[in-house]
Every structure is written in C-alpha cells, then in structure tokens.
Amino acid sequence: MNKNESRFWRKMTTASLSLAFLLSSVTAKAQTSLDARNIMERVYGQDTSHDFTMKADFEVYDRQGQSTKKEFTxxxxxxxxxxxxxxxxxxxxxxxxxxxxxxxxxxxxxxxAAANQAAANQAAANQAAASQYVYTPATERVRSVVQQERSARFIGTDFTFEDIGEGVLEEFNYKRIGDADSIDGHKTYKIEATPVEQGRSQYKYIYYWVAQDVPVILFAEFYDAQGHKVRVLHATTLKRENGVWGARHTEMRTVADGTRTVLTINGVKFNTKPDEKLFTPQGMAEVLGNSAGK
Amino acid sequence: MISALWQITFRQWGTHRLRVAMTTLGIALGVAVYFAIRTANAALLDSLTVTVERLAGKSTLEVSAGETGFPEAALDTVRATPGVKLAEPVIEVIANTAFQDEGSLLILGVDTTGDQQLREYEFDRSQTQVADPLTYLAEANSILLSRSFAERHGLKIGDHFPLFTAHGKMSFAVEGIFKPTGVGEVFGGNIAVMDVYSAQVVFGRGHNFDRIDLVNAPGVSVNDLQKRLQQRLPAGLEVERPETKGQSLENAVTAMRLGMMITSFIALLVGVYIIFNSFTIAVNQRWKEIGILRAVGVERGNINAMFLVEAMVMGIVGSAVGVAAGYYLAIGASAAMGSIAASVYGIVSTEVAPKLHWDYALTAFGLGVAASIGGAWMPSRAASYLNPILALHNIEARQKESALGWGRALFGAALLALSVLLIEYSPSGVGLTFQLSYAALMLIGLTILLPMLVHWAARAVRPIMDMVGGSEGALAVDAMIQSPRRSAATVGALMVGLMSVYSTAAYIQSYKQMVSRWTTELLNSDIVVTSSTLLRSSSYHFSEDLGKKFETLPGVREVENVRFTLVPYEGDSAAIVSIEMPGFLKRSMNGIKGGDPQKLWTMMPRGEGVIASKNFAVRWRYKVGDRVHLDTPTGPLELPILGIVEDYRSDKGTIFMDRAVYKRYWNDDAVDFIDVELKPGQDPNVVKREVQSVTNGTEHALVYTKLEFKGWIDTLVDKFFMLNYMQLVVAVIVAVAGIANTLVISVAERHREFGIIRSIGGYRAQIRKMVLLEALSIAVVGVFVGAIAALFNTEFLSRTVSTVLAGYDVPFYFPWLLILETLPAVIAVSLLAGWIPARHAMQASVIEAIGYE
Incomplete structure (x- = not known):
C-alpha cells in the first residue's frame, strides 16, 4: 500500500482511537525534564484495556455558523x-x-515486506488490508472499502484522515521549542513536529502545545507544504477516566474555509466485554441494537 | 495551342457567367454534402470514442455481460485475479427526471470511495468535494450532479429533485456538484454519480453490476490479463478493452452512417448530372466555334482537352468552395446525427465539434474534380468528334444526337436487368460494397436509358401540352424532344431526387405494413405498459411489483411481465424477449411458424425451448429443431428452437424464452413491458384509466390500449426513419437546385431562339409561358421517370439494404397514390424554380438576342 495513503475506513474507525489517544493514560504528574519525543510518547501512550466504548459526536459548523451534528458510538x-x-x-x-x-x-x-512486494496486485493488497467494511442500512449491505488520500476530509468534518489517523508518533521528528505559553490555565510545552519523510504527511510542520500538568495536546497548528497555516486544534474540558486523561471537547478549525468541527465525548467505558460477533462483517447489521443500550 | 484554347474558354466564361456560376455551385453542393456527412460521421465516432473514454476513465479492461448485468460475485473473482491492480464496479442508468421537460439523466453508479482513481470527477471548488460523504453513502437517494445539469435546473447542494426509479418516483438529495469536465462532459453534461450499491437498490438491479472497470498491474500486459480473466469468469461475461466498446457502439449506428453516406453519394451523383448537363449545353452553345477550330486544324485531342480542362478548373473551384461550405454544414449534420443516435439507438454521446479532416477534405476535393471531369467526359468527347462541316452550318442544322440509339438503349437495359437479377438472386453474404454496386449498376443503366425514356415521355406529353398550353406548350415540349441530351440531364437530376423520395416512401410504407402485421400477431395485448418513449430503455426498468398492482384491478384478467434486452451472442449480440409463456402463446400462437404446436404448448412454459425470430434464424442459419447455445452470466444455456416468428424489434435477431428461465440464468427480474389482458366485456379505455391511476405520479410509465399501442409503434417507426426523411430533404433540395440550374442554362442556351420569336412578333408573356411550360414538362416527365427508377430502387431497398441492415427483407409495396399526390407539388416547385429564368428570358433585348451568336 502506498504509504502516502491510508485506508479510508480503517482511518475512519481509528478516528476515535486517536480520540482515545487524547485520553491516553499516563501519570498525572508533569515532568519538565522530558525531551520532545518523551512528551509525545506520553501523549500517545497505549491504552491497556481489553475493550473500550465511548459515545461521542461531531458538530460541524459551516462558514455561516450553521451546524450539523453526527452522533456515534x-x-x-x-x-x-x-x-x-x-x-x-x-x-x-x-x-x-x-x-x-x-x-x-x-x-x-x-x-x-510481503505486502509491499505484492502492492501492485490488488488480490494481495486486499488480502493484506481487506479488513475495512461499511454497513449501510438503506442498502442493507456490508462491503469492503478502499483507500482515501490522507488529506481528504473525514466524513465531512474539519479533521482530515491524517489528523485522526494512527502511527503519528513514528512518522514525525519532534523538537521542543518553548515552554512559556499558557493555555486555558495550563502551562505548556511547545513542540515542533516535522515529517520523517517528505511526502508522508500533507503538512510541512505542526506546532503542538502539550499541557505540562496532564499529557494532553491542548492546542495545535498545522502548516501545509507551502508553510501556510491550514488548521488549528483546540482541546478543552480535560477529564480523567479509568486513569486516562483526555479532552472532552476538541475543536478543529480550517483557516481558509472558516469552518470548524467540535468533537464532544459524552461517555467512556472500559472493559465492558461486548459481543465479539459484532466485530465481524456478518454481525455489523446488529451493532446498533447492541450498542444502543451501552 | 493549349494557351490559345484556354483564352477561348476564358472568354466563354465571361460571356456565360451565370452558367459557369451555376455549374460550379452544382459541384460545390455535391462536394459540400459529401464532405459534411463524412466529417459529421467522423465527429459522431469521435463523440462515441470520447464518451467511452470518459466513462471508462483510466481502466484498461472492462468486464460486462451485455445489457443484463451480472452477479456481483464476479467482482471478488476479478479482484482476486493476479495482475489486477484495481477493479471497480459500475452501474449505468439513463433515468427519466420528473421535471416538466422530462429530460433524462445518465447516472453512473460507482464506488466513489475508490472510483476517483479510475475516473475524473472535479468537484465544485467552492464546495468540499462531497458535502457529507457519510450521508452520501448512507442514503440510497443521495446523488452527485454535474454542474451543468444542476445549473440548468437551479439545483444546489442540499436540494431535492425527482427521478423515476424501479420503485416509482423518488426524491433525490443533491450531495455534491462536480465540474463538467471528465465524466461531467458526457451526455451533454446531464450526468450524475451515485453510490453503486444505492443504484442497485433504487434501480432494481438486485445484486448485479453492469460492468467492472479494471486496471492491470504494472508489468502485466493487458492481453495476458484479459485471457486470465476470461478463463476465471463465466463464459457469459465478456472481458474487453474499453475501445472495443466504442467499436460496438459504432456497429450499432452502422445503419445510420450507411444511410448518410448513401445520401452524400446521391448529392455527388446529382453534382455529376449538373456537370454533364452544363457541358452538354456548353458544347451545344459552342458548336460553331468548335467547327471553326476543327476547320483551322485544331486536333480532336485538343478540343477534348479544352473542355476537360475547363471542367477540371470548375471542379477545382467548386470543390474548394464545397469543402469550405461542407465544414460548416458538418456542424449541423453532426448535431442531427448525435440526436438520432440518442433518440433512435439510445446511445449516450458527448458533444464533440467536427474536426477538419484533411484526408476527407482531399478525398472530397478529388471526388469533386473527378466528378466534374467525369460529367464533362461525354460532352467533351462529343465535341471532339464533331463533324466540322456540319458544325459550320447554322445552329439549327445540328447533327442528330446519338443519345437515342438502340445500341445504347440495349446496353442500359442490360445493366438494369443485371442489377435486378443481382438484387433478387445474389446471396446475402457477398459484402456490402458489392451489394451497393447493384444500385450503382441500376443508376448507370437508368442514366443510359434516360434520353430515350425522356424522349418517349415527352412525345407522350406533347399532345397534352399542346392542348393545355397551346403553341407555347408544344414548343416547350419540342425543346425537350429536340435536345434529348440536355433534357435527360435535367430530368436526371429530378429523377434521382424523386427516386429517392418515392422509394424511401415505398420502403417506409412497406415497413409499416409489415410492422402492422407483427403487432397484430405478436404485440396484441389489450393494454401495454412501457417504461420508455422509445422501443425500450436499456437501463430503466419496472419492478415486478408494478404488475402485481395491476393484477388487483377489477377489470384485469392476466398480467405478463416482459423483459427485452440485448445479450452477447457469437461475438455479436442478440435480443432476448423473456415473457410468461402461457399467456403469450395464447395470444400469439397464430404468429408462430414452423413449429409443432403441441411441443410449443408443453415445452415453452417449462423453459425447455426457445422461439427464434426470422431474422435471427436467417442471420445464424438456424431452423426449427436446431439448438441455440447462450453463454449466460451464470453459465451456459442450450435450448432447441421450437418455432419461428416474424419479429422486428431488433436488427440483431430475437430469441423468445420463458421468463423464469431468463431470471434464473441472467439473475435479472427487471421488467420493460407489462402486457395486461382484460376480463371479457371490459372497456379497455376504462381499465387503462385504472392502470394510469396506479402509475400516475409514481412511475415513468406509458399506458396504451391495443389500438394506441399500434399507433405508438407507428410513431417509433417514423422516428426510426427520421434519418430517411432527412435524406429526402437533401434529395429534394438537390433536385430543385438541379431544375433551377438546368432552366437557367436552358434559357441562356435558347437566348437567340427567344430573340427570334420576339422578332417575329412573339410577346414577352409568351416567352415566359414557354419557359414555365418547359419547367412543367420537365416536372411531369421527371415524375414519370422518377417513378420508374423508384420501382427498381424500392426493390433494392426492401431486399438488399434491408437484409444487410436488419437481417430481413421487407415486402414490396409501391406508393402509386403518393406519386400522384406529389405531382402537383413537383410541378409547383418546378414552376418556382423556372420563374427567375423565365423572367430573365422575357426581359432580354431582341437585338441583343438575335446577335447573340
């Protein structure tokens, strides 16, 4: 698979994984002696739970300020x-x-390596990544889905697939460039992230402001290949759940379009042991009935 | 010597500017029509190619199974085939909008999550690609529109608009607008994109796709992949390069293109007649001059060359003008052909401006020059063989023309007889070029016979003209009789035009009678409900639920669902009509020939046999008892032919089978027609209204009673022959131009004669009357010989052309009534064409006219 592309729905389903990253579990105590990579590793720390469920919504605002909301589990x-x-x-x-x-x-x-070798063959490529599906009730169909550009918008929000995707930590080099800024009452580290390889990211560089007292990105600015600021992220309402810190409201604003999207997490549960049959293409049609009560 | 002769020619041109201008215009007209039609043909093919390319995108191969589609499981097989880089499913539908203008919209059902790698969509930059991709996927009625369609109907993102689907009228939500480039340019910009799985649902395609577009992996050749896929997929699925599809579309419009080419040749032929006519007159005018030249020692060859060079120069000028005019004429012709392709053949095309093809221009130019020289050949030869002694006498002492010789007449008759023999008895598989030569033989034969025919016809008309027109009438006919070569040329132009009109009318009339018999025998339901204003829609269908609703109506006894589609057959295609057999047999048994009725009754409803149309049987040399092998999307199907019927809905031939068999093998339950049988004593008009109350506002359905259906079929036949009507218009224009040209030249030639009549006391009005009566005589004689020519041409059309284009011959019918009806119109047109020359003759000065030579 082309590394410049990510799997459309894989990214889609891992969107909330990134949100979970924002809730990532680390020790609450700030450690000012950390270097930039250490700071980001703590932000993107692993969630050790067997399973995880949350209810959230995207509220998308157009340039006129009118909004539409998408709720999901x-x-x-x-x-x-x-x-x-x-x-x-x-x-x-x-x-x-x-x-x-x-x-x-x-x-x-x-x-x-095998997947790379077979990248030209859709059969092999499918086998390697034939693991993304979408179920639409109108057609009552489950189907496998294909790739999207990383810079494409995620389901019409201001987040791109790259913004919400996995593997962010390894794909960037980090440099700590300041620690004087204060956001929403939190002292922050300002970190510059630049792609390890040109072309692997839509961005030339990203500035992150990570809270010093909790391992959460509070603010970020994203710059395109020409060095223009294209998006701004602002995370608020920090909460700790099951030892995991995270923001309950995350706003992403697209500078040029004047549009913005607010992600709101309404409830988080760990280790509820959902029915594993739901996590199959055959079980997808049943998901809503099962998840609705959770 | 040549230089001196050229000066003489040049002086003649100065004196006879009008003749030169009209002759050159005649060539220009022929060349223009020929070049325009070739260019328009090329533009149509370009348009089809562009459409195929746009719709195919970057795909290097396509998997399809005719119009029926195929089970979507084939997609997994294709994607699992080594060497396939990318494979995407497609559904194509031409859906009817429920707008006031009832325009249609080409809907491309694709998997947009991956399809942008194959096809070019450019979304409106002011929008964010698809407004909400999730809603777009989630809602089966979400659609993306080309900007041109959206603007035409004032639609923007978030708006809804109505479309007729397999489930009736549905409201569709505009989720995105894309720029009219790439795919957006197809079908005049009336294009929309929707999710392929949603398209399956709303357009009743079940779990079928119409097509899979795929791209080969780097390092894997397209040919190798094609073979690999053919081995893995069922035989009923075709794996083709997209450009092959363009070829299939070209084949579908062959009849139209051929028809247009025939029209262009007619135009050229008339151009040759005009040249022939003009040079015959020129030789007559310059009789004395030629005599003098010959007397002073100018050789025959030089005289011949003088006229031929003159013809060549006229040909060069006329052809150049014709090519230039033809290019602009091609713009209109191209639009007309595109319209016919869409409305008659249901072919989606993209507007492509005609290009200037230099090879066509040079060919048209060369043909124009050759036609000029060819047309002038006989008069030039006649001039070069002129006896100088006779020629030096006064013009009234011309030697008798040899055009009426019996040897010549026998030769013409022999050619005509040969063409008739070939039309009647030659085998059908000898090739189109050879078959077209039958018509050429016929025309050459008629042309050779023409002076004699004109002579006899004029002699027959003379007493009538003498009685009706007095001495002027007799003089007008005498002018024709005394100059059979010139008269033949004039009448020849008229003959070609009228022959075209009469034989086409005869052909259409014969076709309609044949179709009438067909509708009586086979399409004889009490009420018929159709899904299209054309004979069928290749992509828009009803669901079986609609028929079930009709069954609940009180006056309805029985309902039959009919599917009419094209499937691949033996490297070409064949039509399939699948229908619930018991009802069909009850209605149509009398129309089925050659089969055992008992077998038909028992085996057909059980799906154990098929009925073949006559043209299918002729085309593939089948007879009752032979077995037809069909490769279906789910596997091979082989059934015996149990009967033959006359059926004219497809020029590819039709196979009738029980609907259950079709549904099983093609996995397709779509419905194109619903035949409704009424309970005894029910008023069809009352039940029709009940049926309409079910469909109104919800279905794009046309409901006909038996009588109305026949009328509708007649309308379709008229649409099919729209091209021929266009040909008639061209033929008539060219014929009228020919008459006008000839009369102008005739008046110029008889300048002195008119002067003499005036000098001995003739009135101006008498001169005008003479010219007009000559025009009338030409018209009457033209109708006569045109009718004779049409007899032969109708036979050619109804046997040879019909068999070539449609696979069946059409019963001969000749429109005697039409000929009588058109006579006044032809006379009126001729009088109109003769009016200006008549005025010109009337106003000439006597002194000047007498001193003319």
Missing part, C-alpha cells in the same frame, strides 16, 4: 496488535445505522 476490542474497532452512527436519521468496522492486525516486518 465507538467500540474497540483487542490489543493494538490484534484490534477490531466499530463506529456506529446513531444520529441524525440520515446516517443512523451506518456502521464502520476495521479489523487491524499490526503488520510485522515480514508481512509488511
């Missing part, structure tokens, strides 16, 4: 090496019942 089971995630949209009615499933098996070096 996110479920994950398994470890990052063998992980299955579901996103079931619950509102509005136009998208109610749409379910996205991603079955992720983290590639080892060996199967990555």
């Amino acid at each position: 996110y479920m994950r089971i398994g470890t990052p090496e063998d992980q299955k995630t579901l996103v079931a949209f619950t509102a509005p009615k136009e998208i109610r019942g749409v379910v996205l499933l991603s079955i992720n098996q983290q590639r080892t070096a060996a199967n990555q």
Whole structure:
C-alpha cells in the first residue's frame, strides 16, 4: 500500500482511537525534564484495556455558523496488535445505522515486506488490508472499502484522515521549542513536529502545545507544504477516566474555509466485554441494537 | 495551342457567367454534402470514442455481460485475479427526471470511495468535494450532479429533485456538484454519480453490476490479463478493452452512417448530372466555334482537352468552395446525427465539434474534380468528334444526337436487368460494397436509358401540352424532344431526387405494413405498459411489483411481465424477449411458424425451448429443431428452437424464452413491458384509466390500449426513419437546385431562339409561358421517370439494404397514390424554380438576342 495513503475506513474507525489517544493514560504528574519525543510518547501512550466504548459526536459548523451534528458510538476490542474497532452512527436519521468496522492486525516486518512486494496486485493488497467494511442500512449491505488520500476530509468534518489517523508518533521528528505559553490555565510545552519523510504527511510542520500538568495536546497548528497555516486544534474540558486523561471537547478549525468541527465525548467505558460477533462483517447489521443500550 | 484554347474558354466564361456560376455551385453542393456527412460521421465516432473514454476513465479492461448485468460475485473473482491492480464496479442508468421537460439523466453508479482513481470527477471548488460523504453513502437517494445539469435546473447542494426509479418516483438529495469536465462532459453534461450499491437498490438491479472497470498491474500486459480473466469468469461475461466498446457502439449506428453516406453519394451523383448537363449545353452553345477550330486544324485531342480542362478548373473551384461550405454544414449534420443516435439507438454521446479532416477534405476535393471531369467526359468527347462541316452550318442544322440509339438503349437495359437479377438472386453474404454496386449498376443503366425514356415521355406529353398550353406548350415540349441530351440531364437530376423520395416512401410504407402485421400477431395485448418513449430503455426498468398492482384491478384478467434486452451472442449480440409463456402463446400462437404446436404448448412454459425470430434464424442459419447455445452470466444455456416468428424489434435477431428461465440464468427480474389482458366485456379505455391511476405520479410509465399501442409503434417507426426523411430533404433540395440550374442554362442556351420569336412578333408573356411550360414538362416527365427508377430502387431497398441492415427483407409495396399526390407539388416547385429564368428570358433585348451568336 502506498504509504502516502491510508485506508479510508480503517482511518475512519481509528478516528476515535486517536480520540482515545487524547485520553491516553499516563501519570498525572508533569515532568519538565522530558525531551520532545518523551512528551509525545506520553501523549500517545497505549491504552491497556481489553475493550473500550465511548459515545461521542461531531458538530460541524459551516462558514455561516450553521451546524450539523453526527452522533456515534465507538467500540474497540483487542490489543493494538490484534484490534477490531466499530463506529456506529446513531444520529441524525440520515446516517443512523451506518456502521464502520476495521479489523487491524499490526503488520510485522515480514508481512509488511510481503505486502509491499505484492502492492501492485490488488488480490494481495486486499488480502493484506481487506479488513475495512461499511454497513449501510438503506442498502442493507456490508462491503469492503478502499483507500482515501490522507488529506481528504473525514466524513465531512474539519479533521482530515491524517489528523485522526494512527502511527503519528513514528512518522514525525519532534523538537521542543518553548515552554512559556499558557493555555486555558495550563502551562505548556511547545513542540515542533516535522515529517520523517517528505511526502508522508500533507503538512510541512505542526506546532503542538502539550499541557505540562496532564499529557494532553491542548492546542495545535498545522502548516501545509507551502508553510501556510491550514488548521488549528483546540482541546478543552480535560477529564480523567479509568486513569486516562483526555479532552472532552476538541475543536478543529480550517483557516481558509472558516469552518470548524467540535468533537464532544459524552461517555467512556472500559472493559465492558461486548459481543465479539459484532466485530465481524456478518454481525455489523446488529451493532446498533447492541450498542444502543451501552 | 493549349494557351490559345484556354483564352477561348476564358472568354466563354465571361460571356456565360451565370452558367459557369451555376455549374460550379452544382459541384460545390455535391462536394459540400459529401464532405459534411463524412466529417459529421467522423465527429459522431469521435463523440462515441470520447464518451467511452470518459466513462471508462483510466481502466484498461472492462468486464460486462451485455445489457443484463451480472452477479456481483464476479467482482471478488476479478479482484482476486493476479495482475489486477484495481477493479471497480459500475452501474449505468439513463433515468427519466420528473421535471416538466422530462429530460433524462445518465447516472453512473460507482464506488466513489475508490472510483476517483479510475475516473475524473472535479468537484465544485467552492464546495468540499462531497458535502457529507457519510450521508452520501448512507442514503440510497443521495446523488452527485454535474454542474451543468444542476445549473440548468437551479439545483444546489442540499436540494431535492425527482427521478423515476424501479420503485416509482423518488426524491433525490443533491450531495455534491462536480465540474463538467471528465465524466461531467458526457451526455451533454446531464450526468450524475451515485453510490453503486444505492443504484442497485433504487434501480432494481438486485445484486448485479453492469460492468467492472479494471486496471492491470504494472508489468502485466493487458492481453495476458484479459485471457486470465476470461478463463476465471463465466463464459457469459465478456472481458474487453474499453475501445472495443466504442467499436460496438459504432456497429450499432452502422445503419445510420450507411444511410448518410448513401445520401452524400446521391448529392455527388446529382453534382455529376449538373456537370454533364452544363457541358452538354456548353458544347451545344459552342458548336460553331468548335467547327471553326476543327476547320483551322485544331486536333480532336485538343478540343477534348479544352473542355476537360475547363471542367477540371470548375471542379477545382467548386470543390474548394464545397469543402469550405461542407465544414460548416458538418456542424449541423453532426448535431442531427448525435440526436438520432440518442433518440433512435439510445446511445449516450458527448458533444464533440467536427474536426477538419484533411484526408476527407482531399478525398472530397478529388471526388469533386473527378466528378466534374467525369460529367464533362461525354460532352467533351462529343465535341471532339464533331463533324466540322456540319458544325459550320447554322445552329439549327445540328447533327442528330446519338443519345437515342438502340445500341445504347440495349446496353442500359442490360445493366438494369443485371442489377435486378443481382438484387433478387445474389446471396446475402457477398459484402456490402458489392451489394451497393447493384444500385450503382441500376443508376448507370437508368442514366443510359434516360434520353430515350425522356424522349418517349415527352412525345407522350406533347399532345397534352399542346392542348393545355397551346403553341407555347408544344414548343416547350419540342425543346425537350429536340435536345434529348440536355433534357435527360435535367430530368436526371429530378429523377434521382424523386427516386429517392418515392422509394424511401415505398420502403417506409412497406415497413409499416409489415410492422402492422407483427403487432397484430405478436404485440396484441389489450393494454401495454412501457417504461420508455422509445422501443425500450436499456437501463430503466419496472419492478415486478408494478404488475402485481395491476393484477388487483377489477377489470384485469392476466398480467405478463416482459423483459427485452440485448445479450452477447457469437461475438455479436442478440435480443432476448423473456415473457410468461402461457399467456403469450395464447395470444400469439397464430404468429408462430414452423413449429409443432403441441411441443410449443408443453415445452415453452417449462423453459425447455426457445422461439427464434426470422431474422435471427436467417442471420445464424438456424431452423426449427436446431439448438441455440447462450453463454449466460451464470453459465451456459442450450435450448432447441421450437418455432419461428416474424419479429422486428431488433436488427440483431430475437430469441423468445420463458421468463423464469431468463431470471434464473441472467439473475435479472427487471421488467420493460407489462402486457395486461382484460376480463371479457371490459372497456379497455376504462381499465387503462385504472392502470394510469396506479402509475400516475409514481412511475415513468406509458399506458396504451391495443389500438394506441399500434399507433405508438407507428410513431417509433417514423422516428426510426427520421434519418430517411432527412435524406429526402437533401434529395429534394438537390433536385430543385438541379431544375433551377438546368432552366437557367436552358434559357441562356435558347437566348437567340427567344430573340427570334420576339422578332417575329412573339410577346414577352409568351416567352415566359414557354419557359414555365418547359419547367412543367420537365416536372411531369421527371415524375414519370422518377417513378420508374423508384420501382427498381424500392426493390433494392426492401431486399438488399434491408437484409444487410436488419437481417430481413421487407415486402414490396409501391406508393402509386403518393406519386400522384406529389405531382402537383413537383410541378409547383418546378414552376418556382423556372420563374427567375423565365423572367430573365422575357426581359432580354431582341437585338441583343438575335446577335447573340
């Protein structure tokens, strides 16, 4: 698979995984002696739970300030090496019942090489990544889905697939460039992230402001290949759940368009042991009924 | 010597500017029509190619199964085939909008999450690609529109608009607008994109796709991948390069293109007649001059060359003008052909401006020059063989023309007889070029016979003209009789035009009678409900639910669902009509020939046999008892032919089978026609209204009673022949131009004669009357010989052309009534064409006219 592209729905289903990253579990105590990578590692620390469920919504504002809201339930089971995630949209009615499933098996070096070798063959490529599905109730169909550009918008929000995608930590080099700024009452580290390889990111560089007292990104600015600021992220309402810190409101603003999207997390549960049959293409149609009560 | 002769020619041109201008215009007209039609043909093919390319995007191969589609499981097979880089499913639908203008919209059902790698969509930059991709995928009625369509109907993102689907009228939500480039340029910009799985639902395609577009992996050749896929997929699925599809579309419009080419040749032929006519007159005018030249020692060859060079120069000028005019004429012709392709053949095309093809221009130019020289050949030869002694006498002492010789007449008759023999008895597989030569033989034969025919016809008309027109009438006919070569040329132009009119009318009339018999025998339901204003829609269908609703109506006894589609057959295609057989057999048994009725009754409803149309049987040399092998999307199907019917809905031939068999093998339950049978004593008009109350506002359905259906079929036949009507218009224009040209030249030639009549006391009005009566005589004689020519041409059309284009011959019918009806119109047109020359003759000065030579 082209490294400049990510799997459309895999990213989609891992969107909330990134949100979970924002809730990532680290020790609460700030450690000012950390270097930039250490700081980011703490932000992107692993969630050790067997499964994770949350209810959230995206509220998308157009340039006139009118908004539309999409509510969804996110479920994950398994470890990052063998992980299955579901996103079931619950509102509005136009998208109610749409379910996205991603079955992720983290590639080892060996199967990555095999996949790269077979990248030209869709059969092999499908086999390597035939693990993203979408269920649409209007057609009552489950189908596998294909790639999207990393810079494409995620389901019409101001987040791009790259913004919400996985593997962010390894794909960038980090430099701590300040610690004097204070945001929403939190002292912050200002970190500059630049892509390890040109072309792997839509961005030339990103500035992060990470709270010094809790491991959460409070603010970020994203700069495109020409060095223009294209997006601004602002996270608020920090909460700790099951030892994991995170923001309950995250706003992403697109500078040029004047549009913005607010992600609001309304409830988080760990280790509820959902029915694993739901995490199969055959079980997707049942997801909404099962997840609705959770 | 040549230089001196050229000066003489040049002086003649100065004296006879009008003749030169009209002759050059005649060539220009022929060349223009020929070049325009070739250019328009090329533009149509370009348009089809562009459409195929745009719709195919970057795909290097396509998997399809005719119009029926195929089970979507094939997609997994294709994607699992080594060497396939990318494979995307497609559904194509031409859906009817429920707008006031009832325009249609080409809907491309694709998987947009991956399809942008294959096809070019440019979304409106002011929008964010698809407004909400999730809603777009989630809602089956979400659609993306080309900007041109959206603007035409004032639609913007978030708006809703109505479309007729397999489930009736549905409201569609505009989720995105894309720029009219790439795919957006197809079908005049009336294009929309929707999710392929949503398209399956709303357009009743079940779990079928119409097509899979795929791209080969780097390092894998397209040919190798094509073979690999063919081995893995069922035989009923075709794996083709996209450009092959363009070829299939070209084949579909072959009849139209051929028809247009025939029109252009007619125009050229008339151009040759005009040249022939003009030079015959020129030789007559310059009789004395030629005699003098010959007397002073100018050789025959030089005289011949003088006229031929003159013809060549006229040809060069006329052809150059014709090519230039033809290019602009091609713009209109191209639009007309595109319109016919869309409305008659249901072919989606993209507007492509005609290009200037230099090879066509040079060919048209060369043909124009050759036609000029060819047309002047006989008169030039006649001039060069002129006896100088006779020629030096006064013009009234011209030697008798040899055009009426019996040897010549026998030769013409022999050619005509040969063409008739070939039309009647030659085998159908000898090739189109050879078959077209039958018509050429016929025309050459008629042309050779023409002076004699004109002579006899004029002699027959003379007493009538003498009685009706007095001495002027007799003089007018005498002018024709005394100059059979010139008269033949004039009448020849008229003959070609009228022959075209009469034989086309005869052909259409014969076709309509044949179709009438067909509708009586096979399409004889009490009420017919159709999904299209054309004979069928290749992509818009009803669902079976609609028929079930009709069954609940009180006056309805029985309902039959009919599917009419094209499937691949033996490297070409064949039509399939699948229908619930018991009802069909009850209605149509009398129309089925050659089969055992008992077998038909028992085996057909069980799906154990097929009925073949006559043209299918002729085309593939089948007879009752032979077995037809069909490769279906789910596997091979082989069934015996149990009967033959006359059926004219497809020029590819039709196979009738039980609907259950079709549904099983093609996995397709779509419905194109619903035949409704009424309970005894029910008023069809009352039940029709009940049926309409079910469909009104919800379905794009046309409901006909038996009688109305026949009328509708007649309308479709008229649409099919729209091209021929266009040909008639061209033929008539060219014929009228020919008459006008000839009369102008005739008046110029008889300048002195008119002067003499005036000098001995003739009135101006008498001169005008003479010219007009000559025009009338030409018209009457033209109708006569035109009718004779049409007899032969109708036979050619109804046997040879019909068999070539449609696979069946059409019963001969000749429109005697039409000929009588058109006579006044032809006379009126001729009088109109003769009016200006008549005025010109009337106003000439006597002194000047007498001193003319």
